[in-house]
Amino acid sequence: MEHEDYYAMQEKYIAPVYGSRGLTIVKGEGVYLYDSEGKKYIDCFSNIGVNILGHNVKEINEAVYSQMQTLTNLHGSFTNDKRSLCAKKLIEHAPGKLSKVFFCNSGTESIEAAIKFSKLATGKQEIIAAKMGYHGKTLGALSLTKTLKKYNEPYEPLLEHVKHFSYNDAGSLKEIISENTAAVVLEPIQGESGIRVPDMDFFVKVKEICENNGSLLVIDEVQSGMGRTGKIFAIEHFNVDPDILCSAKGIASGIPMGATLITEEVSSKLFNGCHTNTFGGNPMACAASIAVFDTIKKKNLLKNAQEVGDYFISELKKFDSPLIREIRGMGLMIAIDLKTKSTKFAKDLQDNGLIVIPTGSTVLRFLPPIIFSKENVDEAMEIVKKVIK
Ligand SMILES: Cc1ncc(COP(=O)(O)O)c(C=O)c1O
Incomplete structure (x- = not known):
């Protein structure tokens, strides 16, 4: 079957909540994706940051396969070796007092x-987030987005007691x-709104304001986490x-997983049943996540x-096109902000073998796997230069 056949099936059977990129992707290997006709693409998309170590990663495959043969799921009311080891690993890599x-x-x-832990820990209800911030689409997270x-608008009213300020x-x-x-x-760096890196003193000021008001x-x-910016967590x-740190996407490099890290102070206010999750901490995802941390260390990623991020940004900055307004980024979280709409350019890049993420109206976002090499940057730059003349 060809792309058109799969696309027709998708149209018939899958809820229409995504725009179509016009490709059927059937295989991934390292930093490359392959479509149903065997065409190869450089992946500067990583499933919006999920496949942090790339595709078909031996270390992840072995960890997951071995865990699948042992135990796939276990409720949180039982102890599990991989879950405990994964939590220890996360905390060893977490900043501050988490x-x-x-x-x-x-x-x-x-x-x-x-959101729930903050309310429990402080006994207060109000949450503040930033304009142009993205935190997800379930109703609570959407209230912050x-x-x-x-x-947002079709679902309003959302959570009460939510305010926004300028990032x-x-x-x-x-x-x-x-x-x-x-x-x-x-977000330490706003991603969905086009890779907005704040001033270096912004978070120090925010933390002081939080402390003065007894807010977390x-x-x-x-x-931004799991090594994308050159640190495990960008806030470093x-x-x-x-006081609380949220992680997901690259945390298990392709296996679904999320984690909310908290301080002892926050933890002391939680109680049995205050918040639970059936699949959360399943041994398979935990085994994958342990492999992610070990591989990042082993390969000095x-x-x-x-x-490679510095090199990519400097090569983009050297490329002097009248179509480019600004190059922004940190590590391998990079944006080309164009003076014109970005969708057409994302499509042209894709047709030429480079997959990026069109973001907002004028941004092309690059989130390649962190195994990306300078040679991969050169390869991507050749396509960028050809398309964005
Ligand atoms: C900063 C940030 N927070 C939260 C989310 C929501 O994650 P998910 O799509 O896994 O629910 C995203 C997704 O893009 C994100 O970029």
Whole structure:
């Protein structure tokens, strides 16, 4: 069967909630994807950051396959070797005083847990997030998300007691925060709104404002975490300790998993049944996540993300096209902001063998796997130069 056949089946049987990229992808290998006709694409998409180690990764495959043959799922009321080891691994790599893990299956679920835990820990109800921030689409997380109106408006009213301030403007947070604020929820680098890297002192100011109001700082590392920016968690670049940290996407490099990391102080306010999740912390996902951490270390991938990311950004900056407004990014989280709409260029790049993510109206977002090499950058740059003249 060909792309058209699979597409027709998709149209018939799958809920119409995604725009179509016009390709049937059937295989992935390293930093490459292959379509149903055998055409090869450089993957600067990684399923929006999920396949952090690329595709068909020996270490992940072995860990998952071996765990599948042992035990796939186990409810949280029983102890499991892989779950305990995975939690220990996460905490060993977590910044500041984060000391315990709540396991779930996705980014939006990790945010739901963070919202509930913040309310429990502080006894307050109000949550503040940033304009142009993205935290997921379940109703709680969606109340914090503020990117496209079409995401929120049909479902309003959403959560009560939610306010938004301008990202990278601590002064505007100070104006709206109060002693009723349970938490301020922020991405270290805004991803969905086009890779917005804040000033280096932004988070230090935010943390101080939170402390002055008895509010928690929740950091959403769903897209920026797991080595993408050259540190396991991007917030490490900004010298602040979060009270809660949300992770997902790359945490198990393709196996569904989410995690909400909390401090001892937050943990002390939780109780049996306050929030649970049937699949959360299943041994298969935990085995994959342990393999992700071990592989990042074994292959020195934090350094790679930093060095190859710097190289990618500098090559993009050297490329002087009148169509480009700005190049932004940190590590392998990179954006080309165009002076014109980006959708057509994303399509042209794809037709030429490079998959990126059109974001907002003018941005092309690059989230390649962190195994990306300088040679891969050169290969991608050749296509970029050809398409964005
Ligand atoms: C920063 C951030 N938070 C939360 C989410 C939601 O994650 P998921 O789609 O796994 O629910 C995303 C997804 O793009 C994200 O980028």
